[in-house]
Amino acid sequence: MEKKNSPFSMIMQYAGSYKRKYVCSVVLAVISVACGMVPYFAVAKMVTAMIGHEEKDMSFFVMWCAAAAVGYISKGIFNGISTSISHTATYLTMKEIRQRLISKLTKMPMGTILGSHSGHYKEVIVDRVESIEVPLAHLLPEMTANVLAPLLMLLYLFTLDWRLALISLITIPVGMAVMSTTMKSYGENYGRSVEIGGRMTNAIVEYMGGIEVIKAFSRSESSYEKYETAVNENAAFFYGWMKSAQWAMSAYNAITPSVLLTVLPFGFIFYASGSLTAGAFVTMIILSLGLLEPLIAAMNYTDNIARVSTVMGQINEVLESREINRTGKVTKMNGNTIEFRNVTFSYDNENDALKNIDLTIPEGKVTSLVGHSGSGKSTVAKLIAGFWDVTDGELIIGGQNVSDIPLEVQAEQIAYVEQNNFLFDETVMENIRKGKAGATDEEVVAAAKAAGCDEFIRGLDKGYQTVVGSAGGHLSGGERQRIAIARAMLKNAPIVILDEATAYIDPENEAVIQSAIAKLVQGKTVIVIAHRLSTITDADNIIVMENGTVSAHGRHDELLRHSQLYRSMWQAHTGTKGGAAE
Structure with missing residues (x-):
C-alpha cells in the first residue's frame, strides 16, 4: 500500500x-x-x-x-x-x-x-x-x-x-474522549465546508461577472436567487456543524483544565x-x-x-494535474512551416473536434482557416499556439514535433490574437508592452500606430497612461481588440495567429487595420481565422474546414470554382447567387 x-x-x-x-x-x-x-x-x-x-x-x-x-x-x-x-x-x-x-x-x-x-x-x-x-x-x-x-x-x-x-493527567483523556465524538467527522465536515464554500464562491463570481447581462435582461431576481441559495446553504451548513459540536466542545473545555x-x-x-x-x-x-x-x-x-x-x-x-506533454529536448526550430500529420483531437476524449487531418501551413505565407461554427478552425489555431496536445498524430513546427519543444520556446515563436482578448487593469502603455518585456515607450507607440490605434489612444483622458479598467472594461470592444493587435505586433513573433481578430473593428477602420496588419506580418507565417470572408480573399492559401476535417484548400478564386461549401459560404456572406463572378 x-x-x-x-x-x-x-x-x-x-x-x-x-x-x-x-x-x-x-x-x-x-x-x-x-x-x-x-x-x-x-x-x-x-x-x-x-x-x-x-x-x-x-x-x-x-x-x-x-x-x-x-x-x-x-x-x-x-x-x-x-x-x-x-x-x-x-x-x-x-x-x-x-x-x-x-x-x-x-x-x-x-x-x-x-x-x-x-x-x-x-x-x-x-x-x-x-x-x-x-x-x-x-x-x-x-x-x-x-x-x-x-x-x-x-x-x-x-x-x-x-x-x-x-x-x-486524568482530565486530559476524559476531555479528549468527549471531544472525539465530534472529531471523528471533522475531516469529512471540513471537506464538505470547502465544497460548499466553493459553490458559494463560484455563484458570487458568476453573479458579478454576468451583472451586465442580468441587468440588461431584467434577470436580477432569478440570478440573485441562485446566489442567495448558495450563501444560505453555506450558512446553514456551518450553523448545523457548530450546533452539533457545541455540547462536546463545551464539555471538553470544562473538563480538561479541571x-x-x-x-x-x-x-x-x-x-x-x-x-x-x-x-x-x-x-x-x-x-x-x-x-x-x-x-x-x-x-x-x-x-x-x-x-x-x-x-x-x-x-x-x-x-499533480495532467500537463501538456513536452520533453523539452528541442530549443531551436528550423523555420516556421507548420504541418498537421494525421492529427486527431478531442476536448472530452469522446467526440473528435479534429479527425485525421493533414495540412501544411507554409512559412512566410498567409493561410486562412474558414468554415462554419464548430468546424474545427479555432481548434487548429489553439493547437498551434500550444493550448492543448494533439490526441493522435503529429503536429510539426519548424521541422520539430511540438512534443519535443518546450512550451516557453513555442510561445516565443507565436503571437496570438483572438476575438476576445484580455486586457489587464493597467495603463494602455503597459498593456501593449506585455507583448515585449522591456520595450521602450517609442516602440510601444510605433506598434500602436501600426495597428491603427494611436489616434484613439491619444484621445483618451490620459492618453497612453489611461488605466483601461478590469479586463479593459473602460474601453469598447473594438478599442480593446486594436490594443491587443498592437500588443501582438510589438512581440514581433515569426508566427502570427489572428483568430477572428478583426471581429470588433468597425467598417470605417477595417481597411486601416487590414493594411497595417498586412505590412507588419510581411515575411511571417500568418494564420488568419475570419468569419467575414471578404477580409481573407488575398490570402496565399485558404483552408476550408468542415466537421473537423479539411474539406478543400486553395486561393479564393480557385475555391469559388471547385468548392461547393466555400462557394455557398461566399454567397451567404455577399448576399449574391453567382459567387464566381467575384
Missing part, C-alpha cells in the same frame, strides 16, 4: 531552504514555553518555604520574584522572535506554493482550466493557500513547544510523586497517610496548573491539522 504523506511533510516539500527558519522558530518557542513555566516554579518554591516555616530572609523571596519576572519577560521576547521567524518562513513558503501553482497553470491544457468553475483556481491559489498561514506560522512552533515543555515538567512531577503526577478536581482529593489522601509531604503537595498543585495550559493549547490545534490536510489535498490536486 502506498504510504500517504502527512500534510506537514507535504508542506515541507515547498519550504525548501526555509526549513531552518522553522527549526529555529520551534527551538525558540520551546524556550518561550519553558520560560513561561518559571513563575510556577517560583511560586511553588516560595509557598513551600512559607508553609514549611523555613527560615528564609527577604533576599530568598526577592530572588524568586525576580526569577518569575524574568520568566514572564523572557517568554514574551522568545515568543515574539519565534513568531516573527515562523511568519517569515510561512509567507516565503506560501509564495513558493503560489508560484508553483501559477507555473503549473501555464503547463496545463486550456481545456482543463476552462472546464473548471471560474472561481476554482482563484479560490485554491488565493483563499486556500491563505488558510494555511495560521497553521504554518503558529501550529508548527507553538504545538511542538506546547508539547515538549510540559513533558519536561511532567518528568519533574514524577520525581516528586509519580502517583499524583499520573492523577493530574485538574484540581483530581489532584486535591487524592493529594490530601496521600498527605493524610503520610506518603506525601506538604511541600510536595503544594508544588504538585501549582505545577499541575501550569502543566495543562500548554497541553490544552496544543490539543486545540488538532482541527488545524485536519484543515491543512484538506487544503494540501486541493493544492496537490492542481499540482
Whole structure:
C-alpha cells in the first residue's frame, strides 16, 4: 500500500531552504514555553518555604520574584522572535506554493482550466493557500513547544510523586474522549465546508461577472436567487456543524483544565497517610496548573491539522494535474512551416473536434482557416499556439514535433490574437508592452500606430497612461481588440495567429487595420481565422474546414470554382447567387 504523506511533510516539500527558519522558530518557542513555566516554579518554591516555616530572609523571596519576572519577560521576547521567524518562513513558503501553482497553470491544457468553475483556481491559489498561514506560522512552533515543555515538567512531577503526577493527567483523556465524538467527522465536515464554500464562491463570481447581462435582461431576481441559495446553504451548513459540536466542545473545555478536581482529593489522601509531604503537595498543585495550559493549547490545534490536510489535498490536486506533454529536448526550430500529420483531437476524449487531418501551413505565407461554427478552425489555431496536445498524430513546427519543444520556446515563436482578448487593469502603455518585456515607450507607440490605434489612444483622458479598467472594461470592444493587435505586433513573433481578430473593428477602420496588419506580418507565417470572408480573399492559401476535417484548400478564386461549401459560404456572406463572378 502506498504510504500517504502527512500534510506537514507535504508542506515541507515547498519550504525548501526555509526549513531552518522553522527549526529555529520551534527551538525558540520551546524556550518561550519553558520560560513561561518559571513563575510556577517560583511560586511553588516560595509557598513551600512559607508553609514549611523555613527560615528564609527577604533576599530568598526577592530572588524568586525576580526569577518569575524574568520568566514572564523572557517568554514574551522568545515568543515574539519565534513568531516573527515562523511568519517569515510561512509567507516565503506560501509564495513558493503560489508560484508553483501559477507555473503549473501555464503547463496545463486550456481545456482543463476552462472546464473548471471560474472561481476554482482563484479560490485554491488565493483563499486556500491563505488558510494555511495560521497553521504554518503558529501550529508548527507553538504545538511542538506546547508539547515538549510540559513533558519536561511532567518528568519533574514524577520525581516528586509519580502517583499524583499520573492523577493530574486524568482530565486530559476524559476531555479528549468527549471531544472525539465530534472529531471523528471533522475531516469529512471540513471537506464538505470547502465544497460548499466553493459553490458559494463560484455563484458570487458568476453573479458579478454576468451583472451586465442580468441587468440588461431584467434577470436580477432569478440570478440573485441562485446566489442567495448558495450563501444560505453555506450558512446553514456551518450553523448545523457548530450546533452539533457545541455540547462536546463545551464539555471538553470544562473538563480538561479541571485538574484540581483530581489532584486535591487524592493529594490530601496521600498527605493524610503520610506518603506525601506538604511541600510536595503544594508544588504538585501549582505545577499541575501550569502543566495543562500548554497541553490544552496544543490539543486545540488538532482541527488545524485536519484543515491543512484538506487544503494540501486541493493544492496537490492542481499540482499533480495532467500537463501538456513536452520533453523539452528541442530549443531551436528550423523555420516556421507548420504541418498537421494525421492529427486527431478531442476536448472530452469522446467526440473528435479534429479527425485525421493533414495540412501544411507554409512559412512566410498567409493561410486562412474558414468554415462554419464548430468546424474545427479555432481548434487548429489553439493547437498551434500550444493550448492543448494533439490526441493522435503529429503536429510539426519548424521541422520539430511540438512534443519535443518546450512550451516557453513555442510561445516565443507565436503571437496570438483572438476575438476576445484580455486586457489587464493597467495603463494602455503597459498593456501593449506585455507583448515585449522591456520595450521602450517609442516602440510601444510605433506598434500602436501600426495597428491603427494611436489616434484613439491619444484621445483618451490620459492618453497612453489611461488605466483601461478590469479586463479593459473602460474601453469598447473594438478599442480593446486594436490594443491587443498592437500588443501582438510589438512581440514581433515569426508566427502570427489572428483568430477572428478583426471581429470588433468597425467598417470605417477595417481597411486601416487590414493594411497595417498586412505590412507588419510581411515575411511571417500568418494564420488568419475570419468569419467575414471578404477580409481573407488575398490570402496565399485558404483552408476550408468542415466537421473537423479539411474539406478543400486553395486561393479564393480557385475555391469559388471547385468548392461547393466555400462557394455557398461566399454567397451567404455577399448576399449574391453567382459567387464566381467575384
